[in-house]
Amino acid sequence: MTYDEAIAFWFGRINYEVRSARPADLKLERMRALLRRLGNPHDRLRLVHVTGTKGKGSTSAMLAAILQAAGYRVGLFTSPHLTHVEERLQVNGVPIRHAELTARMEEVAPAVRAMETETAFPPPTFFEIGTALGFLHFWRRRCDIAVIEVGLGGRFDSTNVCRPLVSVITNVGFDHTAQLGHTLEAIAYQKGGIIKPRVPVVCGITQDGPREVIRQIAAALLAPLIWVPPPDASWLPMTKERAGSLQAAALPPREEVSSPPPGLTTNLLGRHQLHNAALAVAAIDCLRATGMPIAEAAIHRGLRQVKWPARVEHLADRPTIILDSAHNVPSAEALVHTLQECFPAVGAKRVVFAVSADKPVGEILRVLAGYFDHFHLTQYANNPRSVPPEKLAAVLAEVAPGKPFYVHANAIAAWTAARGAAAVSDLVCITGSVFLAGELRPWLVGPETLAGTP
Numbered sequence: 390m391t392y393d394e395a396i397a398f399w400f401g402r403i404n405y406e407v408r409s410a411r412p413a414d415l416k417l418e419r420m421r422a423l424l425r426r427l428g429n430p431h432d433r434l435r436l437v438h439v440t441g442t443k444g445k446g447s448t449s450a451m452l453a454a455i456l457q458a459a460g461y462r463v464g465l466f467t468s469p470h471l472t473h474v475e476e477r478l479q480v481n482g483v484p485i486r487h488a489e490l491t492a493r494m495e496e497v498a499p500a501v502r503a504m505e506t507e508t509a510f511p512p513p514t515f516f517e518i519g520t521a522l523g524f525l526h527f528w529r530r531r532c533d534i535a536v537i538e539v540g541l542g543g544r545f546d547s548t549n550v551c552r553p554l555v556s557v558i559t560n561v562g563f564d565h566t567a568q569l570g571h572t573l574e575a576i577a578y579q580k581g582g583i584i585k586p587r588v589p590v591v592c593g594i595t596q597d598g599p600r601e602v603i604r605q606i607a608a609a610l611l612a613p614l615i616w617v618p619p620p621d622a623s624w625l626p627m628t629k630e631r632a633g634s635l636q637a638a639a640l641p642p643r644e645e646v647s648s649p650p651p652g653l654t655t656n657l658l659g660r661h662q663l664h665n666a667a668l669a670v671a672a673i674d675c676l677r678a679t680g681m682p683i684a685e686a687a688i689h690r691g692l693r694q695v696k697w698p699a700r701v702e703h704l705a706d707r708p709t710i711i712l713d714s715a716h717n718v719p720s721a722e723a724l725v726h727t728l729q730e731c732f733p734a735v736g737a738k739r740v741v742f743a744v745s746a747d748k749p750v751g752e753i754l755r756v757l758a759g760y761f762d763h764f765h766l767t768q769y770a771n772n773p774r775s776v777p778p779e780k781l782a783a784v785l786a787e788v789a790p791g792k793p794f795y796v797h798a799n800a801i802a803a804w805t806a807a808r809g810a811a812a813v814s815d816l817v818c819i820t821g822s823v824f825l826a827g828e829l830r831p832w833l834v835g836p837e838t839l840a841g842t843p
Contacts, residue, residue: 392487395494396474402501402515419510420517420547426500427521430528431551434464437672438551440539440580441559441593443720444665447657447697448559449538451669455691456534456676457481459683464527464535466548468516471699471827478523480530482696485522493522493529516540520547534681542569544582555675556583556590556612557668561599562719563749577602589613589675591647593668604644614644617671620653620663647671655692658701659727666692699826701727704833708811709735712830713820716748721756724820728760736814739763741803741829742781744821745774750781751788753821758789761818763810765795767803772824800828 390398424431439449446467453465463481470476475484485493497518505512513521520540527535537553539546561576569579577599584590584603590612594600600616607614647667655666669692673683701724702712709732715724728738740761744750757764766782768775778796785794797803807817819829 390491390495390498392491395491395498398494398498398501399474399515399518402513402518416545417547417550419504419513420520420550422510423497423500423504423513423517423521424524424550426503427496427525431524433528434524434532434551435534436551436553437534437536437555437557437676438539438548438553438583439536439557439559440543440546440583441557442562442576442580442717443723444559444593444661444668445538445557447662447700448557448665448668449536450697451655451657451666451692451695452557452672453479453482453536454695455669455673455683455688456536458691458694459681459687461533461681462531464523464530464532465538466520466523466527466535467538468519468540469823471823471830474519477519478526480527480532485526489526490522493525496525497521514547517547524551534676539580539583542576542579542582544579546583549583552585553583553588554679555672556585556588557672558583558590558592558594558603559665559668560593560719561596562717572598574598574602578606581606584610584612586610587612589615589678591615591617591668591671591675593617593619593664595619607644613675615671615675616644616646617664617668618646620660620667647674653692654689655695657695657697658703658731659723660730661723661727699823699830701731703731707813708808709816710808710833711816711818711820712826712833713818714823714826715753715820716744716822718749718752718756721753721820724818725756725760728816728818732816735816736812737762738816739765739807739811739818741765741767741800741807741817741819741825742821743767743769743778743800743803743825744776744781745772745824746776747774750776751784754781754785755788757820758785758792763793763795763807765797765803765807767797767800767825769800769822769824769828771828772822775822775824800825801832804829804832 439445453463456463465479468477478485501513537548539548558580561573569576581603584606653666655662699712699714704710713724715721738761766778782796811817
């Protein structure tokens with residue numbers, strides 16, 4: 390198998406992914422069946438499992454950076470990717486190389502083909518194949534630990550076949566409601582599906598109803614529950630007692646509150662990133678309780694060095710250029726709050742915006758319209774779900790009457806127009822989708838090559 394053949398095999402299963410977007414198809418049996426054919430590599434790894442409506446990618450990146458700073462060989466599985474599919478599978482910050490991906494696919498492809506000829510399970514999907522590649526790659530590379538980000542929800546996500554050392558739930562908000570439910574409590578139930586018996590769970594949820602859902606799931610599974618409040622809030626502890634070790638062999642404490650350590654900083658912009666950092670630190674404390682040495686210096690060094698592109702990424706000044714991928718209401722709100730806090734003295738504010746059709750387009754535009762002065766509406770070429778810019782214009786006119794907007798046939802034209810119209814004191818932000826960010830990032834920072842990809 391060549392690299393091109395490996396990629397063609399993988400991307401040829403995207404139709405299965407579309408078919409499997411229905412809730413009834415979000416099951417774990419075929420994922421377990423696929424991994425059994427590969428020797429169950431996920432059972433041979435130490436893992437951290439991370440879910441949430443927003444912040445799960447940033448929190449995963451922070452955890453991986455801290456663990457790498459502590460001297461461990463760390464796998465990181467995330468999705469989606471920005472520009473290269475190899476970004477989804479990283480070891481110590483380096484995406485899987487072409488030769489490695491080809492070798493792993495030579496192991497995975499026969500198992501997938503065998504399952505495609507059977508009737509017991511529907512064929513494995515694109516994401517399930519990627520998940521299997523990740524577990525297999527991290528095992529083959531002898532990773533000391535791997536951080537696994539959930540793709541969708543948690544309960545029926547293909548990553549939820551693992552038994553981690555600690556589970557992390559960043560927050561809940563409205564996204565993927567067709568699959569996860571139309572209330573925050575229903576979404577919390579799906580996110581809480583990653584909680585395992587007696588495995589500590591670190592949680593940053595703030596809403597009362599979803600918190601109660603997580604509390605009930607954790608209590609039923611005797612899972613230690615560590616609440617992490619935002620660094621700028623103070624919550625009264627649920628209980629103050631700490632009943633011994635967090636290790637699975639001991640009867641776990643029912644609940645506790647983790648206070649963000651003083652002086653917590655990260656080079657990722659936004660107050661919400663401090664909350665993500667606090668979640669990562671609480672998860673690190675749980676890993677320490679299992680016997681993993683992780684020095685305080687590694688925590689601070691990892692948080693200072695972590696990189697997570699296209700998440701309020703500050704690329705230039707005069708004018709201020711921001712690359713972001715907010716694609717739901719909570720992430721759009723976090724973007725606006727961060728820009729207000731970090732760039733208070735800018736002039737006119739322009740946004741290049743494109744979004745997928747399954748998102749709450751009107752609500753996202755309403756949030757953004759409270760901050761941005763001019764909208765450059767467009768669509769991306771790398772995913773068919775992109776909303777046509779003419780439809781975006783109609784929605785914007787409805788939710789923010791009179792807001793100036795411009796319609797552009799493609800993302801490059803939108804970026805060129807927004808940049809050309811901006812004065813040196815202005816701010817230009819690209820947001821709405823990871824697909825838009827991935828399409829435009831090479832134009833902003835230059836084409837990136839993966840180390841050792843040939």
